[in-house]
Amino acid sequence: MQILLADLPFQLVGMDAFTHLPPVEEDQPTILGNAAKKALQIAQATRMLCLADDTGLFIDCLDGLPGVHSARWAGEHCSYLDNRLKALEMLQNCDRRSASFRTVIALASPQGIIAFKEGRVDGEITREELGTNGFGYDSIFLVKATGKTFAQMSDEDKNQLSHRALAIAAIRPILFKLGNME
Template sequence: MKLVFATNNRHKLEELQAILGNHFTLLSLKDIECFEDIPEEQPTLDGNASQKAFFVYDKFGINCFADDTGLEIEALNGEPGVYSARYAGEEKSAEANMKKVLDKLAKINDRKARFRTVISLVINGEEKQFEGIVDGEILREKQGGAGFGYDPIFKPEGENRSFAEMELSEKNKISHRGRAVQKLVDYLKKLD
């Protein structure tokens, strides 16, 4: 089955194709010649995922899925949440975002956080959503050079390494995106 993954993020695409394996052919927005900015104007992760998936489906008529992910930090009342990618500004700088989080938590000992991913799948105009959550904590400084986004400052529960210190295959087994995608894959396999 061919599915469009509504993203231009090469890291996300590679991460997902690795999880999906050979069961599905993932197409990117570039593959379907969608070069415009897809709106993300909703106040929730669920709403953004849905808005992105329906935008592609309605415009191109191709079955697709979209995701939205947020880092939710307990001591910051769930921030950055839906604004995770642009927490420190519209330029979406991972370095600036991490710095802002570390600065805000500098004098705070409660560092509990979670990553949450919501995937919206639209097949023939029908939507189904899948959620993946991984609990953990924010480190006091960056650790590791792999991954992307907040990976160097997030340590998942039960681990002594940050996401950025893990191989992609290790991260995929326990990550929020990995968990949401597994639910997506289980659902898609039933359709196959």
């Protein structure tokens, strides 16, 4: 996220600067809820503006699963590979492989939520892993607009086309406006 926001008119501080803060429990029923909870809790704890996001993979044939549970879909201590294998296994007999990756970014002040923005990329789930540059579900998510999985793309291409990049692009005008008010 910091790379995509490097030109803002204020300094970004990553979460690694706040080692004393406990992690925020992502227990909300939606990615919007998780992003909002993280942004607001951290903004209140640090007394600073906070950007937080949450992402999910929504597979149509599975009624939107794994959705908000994407990170731990195959179990509490699962790996990225475990999650990908579960998706491929559950889709073995499904011809409708359409899916979307969605990221919601929440911006909060200590007083409350300021804005939400969503980025969405449509695609489909492949029948096998393709590409090695990525993490999570990147190697099984074929981006409709490019015909490549995220794992087949360069970091530069992903930073322009990804669901997170689209959400960041949508919130940038608000951040610039806030930065110019200081």
